[in-house]
Amino acid sequence: MSLMGDHQTGSYWDHVTGECLHGPLKGRRLELEPLRHMQAEQALAQFPDARIGRSRLPLPFGLTAGLMKILVRLTRGRFLPPGFAGSMGAEDPRRPRLEMGLGVWTDSVSRYYPLEVLKAGGGVLLDVIDNRKLLIYLDPVSGTPTPLFADVQDAEWDGRDLRLDGGAVIRDGRLYSSAGDELPTERPLHLFARWYGFSLTFPSCKIYGNAGAGSR
Secondary structure, eight states: OOEEEOTTTOOEEETTTOBEEESTTTTOBOOOOOOOOOOHHHHHHHOTTOOOOOOOOOHHHHHHHHHHHHHHHHTTSOOOOHHHHTTSOOOOTTSOTTOEEEEEEOSSOEEEEEHHHHHHTTTEEEEEETTEEEEEEEOTTTOOEEEEEOOOSOEEEETTEEEETTSOEEETTEEEOTTSOBOOOOOOEEEEEEHHHHHHHSTTOEETTSTTOSOO
């Protein structure tokens, strides 16, 4: 999907796994932290002094992006620019290449949760990964899937709040106790991405909902 380079060493890094793929530091790996997708209002609520960067695509790029969206719809999610498609490895045909979903991974497990499966479940999904209970919910503000390790059996929406059994509540991506105190949260490494990107990065990944792919 993208390759990041550093000026200091001239090395190039996989932005998902943190692994150096080319250059003097090839084989080294950066420490990773989960990245939460959020809208500006959510970021400012949590970080009032945050600065928001905005940019606009030049007209030719904007027109090209619009044309690509049309081609994606016409080809039912199969279109990719020829030069881009030719640079990819062998694709995994188990899901549509441009399908969006949440990829979650640990040292021993990589699993993909299709967005349509999450929506079909009312925007809430419970799973077990590495013997830990995992809650995935569709954030009502940003519209992106968000994972959270939580010892829960059930969760229900109350407007924009997600109420967990036991009294805790998730509000604007933050976890609060029944008394209203904010609680620490732990999230697995995850990425909201298209199927082709996640499956090419993690070729042996499981797909949630497939036989033997969940609740482990």
